[in-house]
Amino acid sequence: MKKRRIIGLAVLLGLGVILWMTMYRYAALIPWGVALAWLAFRGCAALGRRGHKLPGRIWTVLLVLVLAAALLTGGLVLSGSRSAGEAGYVLVLGAGVNGTEPSLALTQRLEAALAYLQAHPQAQCIVSGGMGQGEQITEARCMFNWLTRQGVDPARIWLEEQATSTWENLAFTLALLQENTGRRPETLAVVSSEYHLYRAGLMARQMGVQALGVPANTYPVIDRIYYTYREILALWGYWIFGMTN
Numbered sequence: 001m002k003k004r005r006i007i008g009l010a011v012l013l014g015l016g017v018i019l020w021m022t023m024y025r026y027a028a029l030i031p032w033g034v035a036l037a038w039l040a041f042r043g044c045a046a047l048g049r050r051g052h053k054l055p056g057r058i059w060t061v062l063l064v065l066v067l068a069a070a071l072l073t074g075g076l077v078l079s080g081s082r083s084a085g086e087a088g089y090v091l092v093l094g095a096g097v098n099g100t101e102p103s104l105a106l107t108q109r110l111e112a113a114l115a116y117l118q119a120h121p122q123a124q125c126i127v128s129g130g131m132g133q134g135e136q137i138t139e140a141r142c143m144f145n146w147l148t149r150q151g152v153d154p155a156r157i158w159l160e161e162q163a164t165s166t167w168e169n170l171a172f173t174l175a176l177l178q179e180n181t182g183r184r185p186e187t188l189a190v191v192s193s194e195y196h197l198y199r200a201g202l203m204a205r206q207m208g209v210q211a212l213g214v215p216a217n218t219y220p221v222i223d224r225i226y227y228t229y230r231e232i233l234a235l236w237g238y239w240i241f242g243m244t245n
Contacts, residue, residue: 009035030233073232080198081215087123090116090189090214091173093166093200094129094139102142105193105218110146112216113191117152123189125152126176128160128169166196167244170204170211186210193218195231199238 012035019031040062092113096103102110117125125147129139137145138161148154160176163169170190178184187210190200194215204211218224237243 009038012038070232073235074228077195077198077228077231077235080196080201080213081194083213083215085189085212086120087185087187087189087212089177089185090120090123090125090191091169092125092127092143093169093190093192093196094127094143094163095193096132097135097137097139097142099134099136100142100145102146104223106139106142107146108218109191109193109216110143112214113143114147114150114152116189116191116214117147117156123156124158125156126158126160126173128163128173130162130164132164165244166200167203170200170207170209174207174209184209187212189214191216193227195224195228199231199235202238203244 012031016030016032016035090113092109095106095109097106113125117123127140127143127147129143131138135142138159140159140161144154144157144159147157158176158180160169160172163172170188173188174184188204189212190197190204191214192200194217197211197213197215201211201213218227234243234245
């Protein structure tokens with residue numbers, strides 16, 4: 001039994017390393033968190049068998065704190081889904097591209113961007129995103145193609161085709177605006193999935209810009225639940241480890 005536990009722990013740690021190296025890095029927090037919780041539980045159980053009552057209480061307190069932190073973080077994530085006003089520039093954050101066509105998540109963001117551009121005809125649009133695995137064109141180019149097919153004037157759209165993370169989306173876009181206009185805007189409308197806007201806003205604030213969220217509704221509902229849960233982990237990854245995906 002002890003050997004199985006060691007193997008199970010090694011698998012969790014190894015899975016975390018693989019996720020850290022090959023996928024969204026914050027996904028590694030899941031197996032590592034499970035491994036840490038298991039070690040804490042085993043340690044408390046071992047002390048409990050020796051007659052100590054305090055470990056059991058500590059375990060209960062830790063569990064309550066974790067649940068409270070998850071609920072609080074979830075509330076912060078959801079708070080970013082409120083639309084926050086008008087700006088002269090609107091940034092559309094990239095998502096996956098299937099060959100040359102937008103994925104469902106990217107289509108949802110583009111639908112929100114189109115509605116914003118139609119409602120604010122003076123706004124200049126920046127589409128940001130490089131080329132990832134399985135993509136034949138950059139995310140920015142895909143978004144440009146989609147928006148222009150919907151009737152948006154190509155002159156209203158600037159392309160930023162190098163970014164590979166949310167941080168780079170913002171940083172490279174601000175550099176592009178500085179280059180094209182001679183200044184950085186104080187406010188920037190940001191189009192992204194509703195669960196992503198709170199963290200994007202934190203990053204923008206760190207760069208000295210106020211982000212005005214333009215939420216793209218995620219559907220079906222099961223996807224929104226899953227990505228909200230994942231965003232909670234991503235937010236903690238940003239706070240603790242500085243992850244910027």
